Amino acid sequence: MTVETTGKKSPDTRNTGPGRLLIAVYAVFAISATARAGYQIATKFADAPLAHILSAFAALVYIVATISLAKPGRTWFKVSLAAVLVEMVGVLVVGAVSLFDPVAFPHDTVWSLFGRGYGFVPLILPVLGLLWLYRRRPARERRG
Amino acid sequence: MDGYFYAVLIVGLLSTIICVVAGIMKKTPNDVTILSVAAVELVLLVYLVGSIVRVAMGEKIAGEPWEFWGYIITALIIPIAAVYWSILERTRWSNFVMGAVGVTALVMAARMNQIWY
Numbered sequence: 001m002t003v004e005t006t007g008k009k010s011p012d013t014r015n016t017g018p019g020r021l022l023i024a025v026y027a028v029f030a031i032s033a034t035a036r037a038g039y040q041i042a043t044k045f046a047d048a049p050l051a052h053i054l055s056a057f058a059a060l061v062y063i064v065a066t067i068s069l070a071k072p073g074r075t076w077f078k079v080s081l082a083a084v085l086v087e088m089v090g091v092l093v094v095g096a097v098s099l100f101d102p103v104a105f106p107h108d109t110v111w112s113l114f115g116r117g118y119g120f121v122p123l124i125l126p127v128l129g130l131l132w133l134y135r136r137r138p139a140r141e142r143r144g
Numbered sequence: 145m146d147g148y149f150y151a152v153l154i155v156g157l158l159s160t161i162i163c164v165v166a167g168i169m170k171k172t173p174n175d176v177t178i179l180s181v182a183a184v185e186l187v188l189l190v191y192l193v194g195s196i197v198r199v200a201m202g203e204k205i206a207g208e209p210w211e212f213w214g215y216i217i218t219a220l221i222i223p224i225a226a227v228y229w230s231i232l233e234r235t236r237w238s239n240f241v242m243g244a245v246g247v248t249a250l251v252m253a254a255r256m257n258q259i260w261y
Contacts, residue, residue, distance in 0.1 A: 017237045024229060024241040028248055031218060039211060 013072040014080065014136045022132055025125060026066040029118075033059035033110050054094065055109045061087050062110075065129065074138045081133055088126035091115055095123070145257050148191045152253035155187045160246030167239035173230045181242045184249050185223040191253070192216050195260075207259035215259070219252040 015023060037055035045052050061083055068079035095114035108117050115122030159180035166177045195216065199205070205212050226245045230238035 016233060017235055018240075020229065020233060020235075020237050021240045021244070024226065024244055027225075028222070028244065035214060035218070039208075043208075 011072070012074060012077070012136075012138050014077070014132065015070045015072070019069065019132055019136070022125075022128060023066060023069050025121070026062055026069060026129075029110070029122070029125070030059065030062035030066045033062050036110070051109050051112075054111070058087075058090060058110045061090065069129075077133065077136075077138055080129075084126050084129035084133060087122075088130070091122050091126065145254070146260075148187075148194060149253045149257045151187050152184070152191065152249055155183050156246035156250040156253070158246070159184050160243045163239045163243030163246070167236045167243060170236045171239065172234045172236060173238045173242065177239050177242055178227055178230075181223045181227055181245050184246055185220065188216065188220050188223070188249060188253075191256075192220065205260050212256055212259045215252050215256045219249055219256075222248055 013019075033055065037052065037059045040052045040055055065080060065083035065087060068076045068083055071079075091111045091114060094109060094111035098109075098112040099114075110118060110122055114120060162180045163177045166174070171177075195212070199209075223245050226242050230242050
């Protein structure tokens, strides 16, 4: 199948070894964030629309990260990278804003207070994700 | 917190410790780690049956009932999914995946207790 990538080069996948644990944790967050956002929007959206839209957005990011990490190939690598970067920016920005302006985020989202409500896993996860993506980055293409 | 929570707490933590230690010792998923996850599933099944009986006997769930049932059904799927995902690739990392089941079940059981009471 991948005759040209024999030898020491690992194939262009991220769903083996430690990647499986990463995908499993992302999947748990995708499920819980989706369920929580769905529940918040269905029952008390008007209380804090911004926080609940953010919850839904976070859920979407986790879903995209889970799926893209499980898929092989260069395109999915880029999708993973984008999702994990968005996740990292999200948890840092939302974490900081929720710290300084609790009024804007009266309802906890996954990323509020740097994911304190989730044992700070949302803060650690993108770091591990980026490390893993770096280790499994696709081989550089020939220019031209 | 009721007996169900403490059962999930004990079995879940035990399962997580067994799986993580096996992973650190570079073992691939074996009977012991898979059975420890099966034990978590069993406790959750007892929780489900017990909860159905309690509701049938006329006990009221304080929070949103459908939220409670959503949690317990999701919690029941997670161990099965983890074991399936682990036996597809039998490396030591699959033990860490199964190790995540116990703590996840524990967190979900805590939330289920909050909803119930």
